[in-house]
Amino acid sequence: MLFIMLIAMSFALVSCMNDKYEKMTKAEFAGLLDEELFDACGVWSWKYHFKTNPAGYYKVDDVLRNFIAIYSVDAQVLNGGFNQFYYNGYGDYGIDYAKAFEAAEMYEVAKIIKEAEEIYQAIEHTLPKMGSSTIEEISKSYENNPLNYFSSKYAERQEESKRLILNYIKKNIGSFGD
Numbered sequence: 001m002l003f004i005m006l007i008a009m010s011f012a013l014v015s016c017m018n019d020k021y022e023k024m025t026k027a028e029f030a031g032l033l034d035e036e037l038f039d040a041c042g043v044w045s046w047k048y049h050f051k052t053n054p055a056g057y058y059k060v061d062d063v064l065r066n067f068i069a070i071y072s073v074d075a076q077v078l079n080g081g082f083n084q085f086y087y088n089g090y091g092d093y094g095i096d097y098a099k100a101f102e103a104a105e106m107y108e109v110a111k112i113i114k115e116a117e118e119i120y121q122a123i124e125h126t127l128p129k130m131g132s133s134t135i136e137e138i139s140k141s142y143e144n145n146p147l148n149y150f151s152s153k154y155a156e157r158q159e160e161s162k163r164l165i166l167n168y169i170k171k172n173i174g175s176f177g178d
Helices: 002-017 026-030 034-051 062-087 097-103 107-126 135-140 147-156 158-171
Strands: none
Touching: 026 034, 034 062, 034 158, 062 097, 062 107, 062 147, 062 158, 097 107, 107 147, 147 158
């Protein structure tokens, strides 16, 4: 349930600004321009699957589950790096994020995620925990944090990643829309 609440936070801002995506049809999704498709799929995935079904992440098909995992990583890491991703609890749910990226043929990014996870496992005990940390502790946790390297590597691949995830969405467009 906590994972679903974290996904909700990831989608909240985009969701509020883009209610038009909530009940789009498959044909409407197929007609979207690339610039709009990624966020439209993110908003629709949240609104359609989680607003109506709190356990939705665990009940959707592999395409949507992979997309939601990718969208969650992207939103967290591009906002506050892997430090934020792990602080917000995304590493605690047994979700194989690297596998989701591999399904979208994003092998280099999957490798970055695997490497970041290995580092996180080694330093987890030194990082602040959600709900029991001050803003100062969280800010300080970014200093000399080896996860910063992987956050930069992830960000450097953003253009290629967006192209590959759009290819994945287009190849599986039938999974999006009512």
